[in-house]
Amino acid sequence: MAGGKTEVNDRCAVKLSKEQRKKVDEWMSERWTQRKCPDCGHSTWSIDMNIFEMREFLEGKINISGYGYLKPVLVLTCENCGHLKTFNAVKIGIVQAPFQDTNSEKEE
Numbered sequence: 001m002a003g004g005k006t007e008v009n010d011r012c013a014v015k016l017s018k019e020q021r022k023k024v025d026e027w028m029s030e031r032w033t034q035r036k037c038p039d040c041g042h043s044t045w046s047i048d049m050n051i052f053e054m055r056e057f058l059e060g061k062i063n064i065s066g067y068g069y070l071k072p073v074l075v076l077t078c079e080n081c082g083h084l085k086t087f088n089a090v091k092i093g094i095v096q097a098p099f100q101d102t103n104s105e106k107e108e
């Protein structure tokens, strides 16, 4: 797995390892240049140590096959207003894509 060993807790949640957290810090210092919260203007964020996932919309159905399209995300919370910000964890390089990502189209 990219970014080193991943810690899995008793709920099977994926937590950031020290290596992954270091990679997040490096990635953010290089690429996250606009740190002001779009809602309140503050710039203090907390990083959730769990990796979350966004699932594709299936019109109210639930895919239990395990082959659904999903995006692993890193979640940050504005400490002032609670605004949530997400970054694609695959782009950061802390997890590998759990599928062949053929659904994304690049806009340039």
Ligand SMILES: [Zn+2]
Residues within 6 Å of the ligand: 037, 038, 039, 040, 041, 042, 078, 079, 080, 081, 082, 083
């Ligand atoms: Zn805010």
